[in-house]
Amino acid sequence: MTMTGSVTREQSFSDRVTENQRRVFQIAYSVLGNAADAEEIAQEAFLSAYQNFAQLRDAEKFRAWVNRISFRMALNRQRGTRRRMSRDTAWQTLQPEVTGGAGSANARLLVEQMRQQMAALPEKLRQVLQLSIVEEMEAADVGAILGIPTGTVRSRLHAARKLLLEAMQ
């Protein structure tokens, strides 16, 4: 019985990772802009979920929890990175990695510009924008992660996009 329970637990966790890994990675990536760091954060988020798996058996609970924890962990990592950069290597600039279809030089330039403009946004607007651009993330999901109403998510997203559009040349 113990073996069966253990196997079921391992299999359930494996299934949850399969279902959520892409989004969890994207949430971390949208904050950090670095694939290696994003993978590390995503892995930490899943391990943390594994430790609390007894309470996260339900798929929807697992999804909401792991979304939130990956975003929080990514924010903490980002703040730590910023502090280190400002202290030790302020002269260096973080080179954003571009994955997927952004392989051309123009695309890289466009993405880099977008990252800079996003970084200049007020934090509340930037957080909503970062989460909203992640695939499958509805306003309700973003609101659940940030602890704000769905209407507030929509209004902040609109304000962020408006500022970005104004800043684009």
Next chain:
Amino acid sequence: MTNDCKDRKDSLLEAALTGETESSLQQHLASCEECRQELETLRVRRARMDAALLMVAQGGPQPDFHARVVQAAEAAGQKKFAVTGWFRMPRLITNQRWMFAASALALALAIVAGVVNLRPSHKLLPADIAGATQLANWQSPTAALMETPGKELLSGSPQMGESFMRMDLNIVDLKIMDLKIEEGHK
């Protein structure tokens, strides 16, 4: 660009973002080539912005990410309860619910054991019997003093006007005492 056009900058941004043009702006665009061009430029920028935002969050983890996460989770689970040999804790106990139940059972057993241990034993030892006998035979010093002649005279409290020396003497006794006194005088 007129002042009227400058005032419509925000409306142009809204129109480019939402794709909806309010009626007053529509009337203005009908007569203003410059604002029509500005709106078209903003629409192109908006398309570039959306593409850039998509690329920012594009991609996924490495193909071996899933395997690494599951492996790390198993390792973490084993490390958490890693006790080798006979004392290795079964996985059943790693479940928090079972941990709670096991703790409650241990506490209940401890309470029962404590109660049983505190109950008085019915078996008397010889030392206990000797001590009890000694205690039963013990008499206070006051009891010894009471074993004196005439103690019955002190056994009660006198009433008003009575003497402590309450003596029940009859007439015959008094006459005998008188005779003895007279003989003594003689």
